[in-house]
Amino acid sequence: MNEQLDFMARRVTAGKMTRREFMGKAAALGVSAAVASSIFAQAARASEPKRGGVVKLGSVGGESTNSLDPATYASQVPYHNGNQFGDTLVNVAPDGTIENRLAESVEASADAKVWTFKIRQGVEFHNGKTMTPEDVLKTMQRHSNEESKSGALGIMKGIESMKTDGEYFQVTLTDANADLPYLMADYHLIIQPDGGMDDPGAGIGTGPYKMEVNEPGVRHVYSKFANYWGDDGYFDGVEILAINDATARTAALQSGQVHIINRVEPKVAGLLSRAPNVTVHSTPGRGHYVFIMHVDKAPFDNNDLRMALKHAINREDMVEKILRGYGSVGNDMPINAAYPLFDETIPQRTYDAAKAMEYYKASGHDGSPIELRTSDVAFPGAVDAAALFQQTAAAAGIPLEIKREPGDGYWSEVWNVQPFCASYWGGRPVQDQMYSTAYLSTADWNDTKFKNADFDAMLLEARAELDPAKRKEIYSQMGQIVRDTGGLICPMFNDFVDATSNLLTGWETDPNGELMSGHVTRKMWFA
């Protein structure tokens, strides 16, 4: 009994068990309420965040070409840099709701066209200036104006006008969008003094940590900002080390050189979790690995052939072999249970050689090999995944020919250009954004060339709809349209696999991104 109580107390300390759960289970063990309550209080006290210490984070995706300019963020180290020194207006909380940051409140007009953000008062930038709604406006302008090269340019498109009004910042949209706050939570949209118009790469924001050393591709050092407006950010300092080599990253964590690493390779995650003093965290996310067909090019303009290929892939096998179990099967649509308003009742498609063969015959394809392009950069294990696909397809009588492309130029010469290739998607916070980014007829990154007028209409309808039940119903239908007629073969959703030293505590599961959606250095602390 004691062991079990200890275990429960540890769960409480780790923030994984609530008081209600604890009291209920303790009562089941025959512990009196008074005793249980005191044990709980003790364990919960241990979970009060402690301040202090310098935490070191070893991250993949750091190049000497990186800049601190939030508009340029495209890999992991810059992403984590932004999370140290900067804040966005709002965040997406781990449960998928909107959490206010630099905005104190968010309100929409009844038609979801005009959004008003009340900007927090008395927030100080690291350069000593006070943040104003004017800075917010300038930031949003810099990410959306004509000269912008921001990674957030795509999501800023639906904005008709923006203005400030006292302590408010107001956005007017061309079309209604119930999800606008989710767009404003994008990690590129860090509020900078004067919007970063004069010096975008200065690394000055309102975040908990102030930039001290900026050596792109090597290390970034931050110290606690004394006048930080929030409560989180428990460390005295943060050091982000660019460690691109996966083996070096794991070795650094094991030997105690760093406390936190991202992108643990699935094939070593099992081994690493057995190492003492280290915890491996696997978080189901929205990122997915895909094979994409252009529905407007032969032979993929034939839905029977597309359906044949969709039935000719063994999803479970791929999760097992490519992700080593750190992931879940896909269902030929870009949405999974990690999204709000996901319909769980859509039937799961599985490998069915007989059905695939039937569809293949119905398509009347001439039997010539179908060329599938793949590359190491498409996603980790893409070449092996293509080989698995080739084998299961061959069993259904469908000849696939694999063409391995060089990693250099894959995103400019192959993806979105060639009719059938391997690729990945990082996922988006909400369904609307995922579909508008890649499945709307007019989307820039419509990499399957999927064009369906009904689908487009439903997307706009759902966007303006403020009733969640109705939205869920529309999204369910849209998912099924993509699943049954689209050019997407989605075998798997990958988990974020991170690892932290047991010196740290306070981890929480956050499906919005790796390392607790980038908030690991804000929300964890030295135990």
Added chain:
Amino acid sequence: MHPIVKLVSQRFALGLLLLFGASAMIFGLTEALPGDAAQAVLGQSATPESLANLREEMGLDRPALTRYFEWLGGILQGDLGQSLTNKLDIAESIGNRLGNTLFLAFWAAIVSVPLAIFLGLLAVRYRNRWPDKLISAVTLTTISIPEFLIGYVLVYFVAVKLGMFSPLAMINDSMSLGQKLNAIALPVIVLTMVVLAHMMRMTRAAILNVMQSAYIETAELKGLTNFTIIYRHALPNAIAPIVNVVMLNLAYLVVGVVVVEVVFVYPGMGQYLVDHVTKRDVPVVLACGVIFAAIYIGLNMLADIVAILANPRLRHPK
């Protein structure tokens, strides 16, 4: 003019010409690679508008030749320009990285060159007996194993299991010399293992060649010990080929260690260059390429000069 001065100035002029050629070639090749800096930066998320915006900002919309001659004009005035991707001053960033690379190369050379020559001498002294065979077997084994594998094995056993030395060789300015040396211990060991065999075998071969000469026989006949003969009479006469191979390996320690840098996350030039090649950041690639070429050409020139100075017949021409 003294023939040596003449030769050195000739080689120097030729070296400059070679550097110019190298820069033109590097520029041509990076231009021929698919994609440009704007595409590489934006990656999968590029749209036609953002591409055009970024190209204009980077100046990539101008013809290639204009850009090359602008760069050339800058470098002649000592200005390496700005990186296209992160807008940092290239001279400053490279200065830091080059310092790190030279630091690692210096300590690897301090360990490996004397060790290689000593082992070479030892191998000659015990020619065809077990010490010679052991030295050859061990050094040839370490050169045959890929350096990243040696690196990983050392990281696993020495750093992770034994807890000695750091698996990360990330040095920075705030570290003391002792801390820095502790950090680079493992990469220095790996690099030593990689370059040892080449220099050792060359030393052995060059000295064995000299050992056939009549004057060695004379030295033997006058009763000198074996090691004194090798050290006093054979080594000075074999110095030219040894210096040549030492210089080649020194050049390798500076320009060829990118794999070791990746394994140990060392902030050197190799990693810096690779990052910028991936991003098609031409000014940086050019600057790195020219520096690497200059180091190669310079060290080779030094080897030639030493070879001439070591040869009395060339030193005192009639």
